Amino acid sequence: MSSPATRFHLEGGVATITLDRPERRNALSAELMDSLGDNLEQAASALDCRVVVLTNSGPAFCAGADLKGEGEVPRHSLPELLSSILTHPKPVVGAIAGHCMGGGIGLAAACDISVVSSEARFGFREVRVGVAPAIISVVCLPKMRAGAALELFLTGAQVSAERAVAVGLVNHLAEPAGMRAKVDEIVGALLEGAPGALAAAKALVHEVPRLGREEAFEWTARLSAELFASEEGREGRAAFAEHRPPAWSPGNGSA
Secondary structure, eight states: OOOOSEEEEEETTEEEEEEOOGGGTTOBOHHHHHHHHHHHHHHHHOTTOOEEEEEESSSEEEOOBOGGGTTOOOSSOHHHHHHHHHTOSSOEEEEEOSEEETHHHHHHHHSSEEEEETTOEEEOOGGGGTOOOTTTHHHHGGGSOHHHHHHHHHHOOEEEHHHHHHTTSSSEEEOGGGHHHHHHHHHHHHHTSOHHHHHHHHHHHHHGGGSOHHHHHHHHHHHHHHHHHSHHHHHHHHHHHTTSOOTTSGGGSOO
């Protein structure tokens, strides 16, 4: 029996999901997609999981579609995987430690915050095999300028990690030796936030732009009132007044 195509490790409130088919450049086979989808669900339901880190083994984060396994139908489709990351109740941090092509860029762009190795290369290669980056455009276009998207989508050219950061696909550039430290820094900052508040803050980014102005004010007013009245809201205000770390903070010794 083969080992799972992704690895799941939960420690200290952080679930690390590692794409682990380096011999196939972590291409989006049915096996890998199903394993990734299952692990995202596991992280969502784990009460002791506060943050998810999505990373890879080998020199490629993800080579995109698995063109050798086109007949296989995954249980978790690519739209489902991307939506699962976007709507995940925990912050998802991408640790993009390798080359990122096609659908792999979609996974990276769907992450809430991402760090990419300076050695990685990015490319929307779809037009060069007769298709287009259709599904992943849903998560990539909100992060990119239209001019940059047109250039990269139409040429299919590979670009540097630095360019990927510049056009907004990913957030931070790090040297390979500094990747872990940068990811740990981001995770540490996220663990200082209240779990429910983090989920609400993430929802704001995705929901408010879809609403009309008046509807947005009504929805955010209700959300704000719910958060202020919540147990987390009360604990946060009490901790601030008492000059102590709140209950969810690693600094209080119990998180």
